[in-house]
Amino acid sequence: EAGVTQFPSHSVIEKGQTVTLRCDPISGHDNLYWYRRVMGKEIKFLLHFVKESKQDESGMPNNRFLAERTGGTYSTLKVQPAELEDSGVYFCASSQVAGASTQYFGPGTRLTVL
Amino acid sequence: AQSVTQPDIHITVSEGASLELRCNYSYGATPYLFWYVQSPGQGLQLLLKYFSGDTLVQGIKGFEAEFKRSQSSFNLRKPSVHWSDAAEYFCAVGGGATNKLIFGTGTLLAVQP
Numbered sequence: 001e002a003g004v005t006q007f008p009s010h011s012v013i014e015k016g017q018t019v020t021l022r023c024d025p026i027s028g029h030d031n032l033y034w035y036r037r038v039m040g041k042e043i044k045f046l047l048h049f050v051k052e053s054k055q056d057e058s059g060m061p062n063n064r065f066l067a068e069r070t071g072g073t074y075s076t077l078k079v080q081p082a083e084l085e086d087s088g089v090y091f092c093a094s095s096q097v098a099g100a101s102t103q104y105f106g107p108g109t110r111l112t113v114l
Numbered sequence: 115a116q117s118v119t120q121p122d123i124h125i126t127v128s129e130g131a132s133l134e135l136r137c138n139y140s141y142g143a144t145p146y147l148f149w150y151v152q153s154p155g156q157g158l159q160l161l162l163k164y165f166s167g168d169t170l171v172q173g174i175k176g177f178e179a180e181f182k183r184s185q186s187s188f189n190l191r192k193p194s195v196h197w198s199d200a201a202e203y204f205c206a207v208g209g210g211a212t213n214k215l216i217f218g219t220g221t222l223l224a225v226q227p
Binding site: 004031033035041042043044045048055056059091093095098099100101102103104105106107108 | 118146148150157158159160165166204206208211212213214216217218219220
């Protein structure tokens with residue numbers, strides 16, 4: 001069974017540009033999470049989908065970030081326009097259920113904003 | 115406030131020595147506790163988890179952790195470290211309907227030959 005996949009693995013963009021990150025969860029996992037690790041800091045929660053619905057987006061930094069999960073399968077996270085402080089590693093995770101359940105993480109996308 | 119503290123940023127141990135990585139948490143409800151490991155160039159891999167029941171949990175790669183409610187701790191241990199254990203280790207707490215995870219800052223483990 002394939003794990004969580006993320007694309008691209010690395011992205012380098014200029015300040016002001018737009019970037020879209022993609023996450024494909026494990027097949028059959030209704031719950032999808034986005035996290036971010038800014039250099040030197042802890043991994044922080046961004047948001048949680050159950051199927052195509054946003055259950056909790058309390059961690060989204062600002063309205064430059066837009067997450068979607070059309071059809072309840074893969075998810076995208078768009079940053080528009082990107083700022084320097086958006087640099088970091090963006091992780092996606094999925095789980096079968098919420099609550100007492102294991103989240104399986106993807107390898108992450110390293111975003112560098114110049 | 116909900117938080118996880120990993121007081122050791124870097125730890126260096128000799129191969130074959132024992133290891134204990136510390137984790138303390140602050141969480142208002144019944145916590146679900148996790149240890150993840152990230153090897154260079156890899157994603158986060160689950161080492162072990164605690165939801166309920168026996169407070170000593172066994173994980174992969176010979177790791178174990180003990181949940182101590184009175185101390186709000188979930189320390190990770192391994193009796194004999196291998197060079198391949200060099201990685202960054204993250205403690206996390208979750209719970210509630212969403213189970214969004216709150217992570218510590220991580221402990222970077224170096225293993226000396």
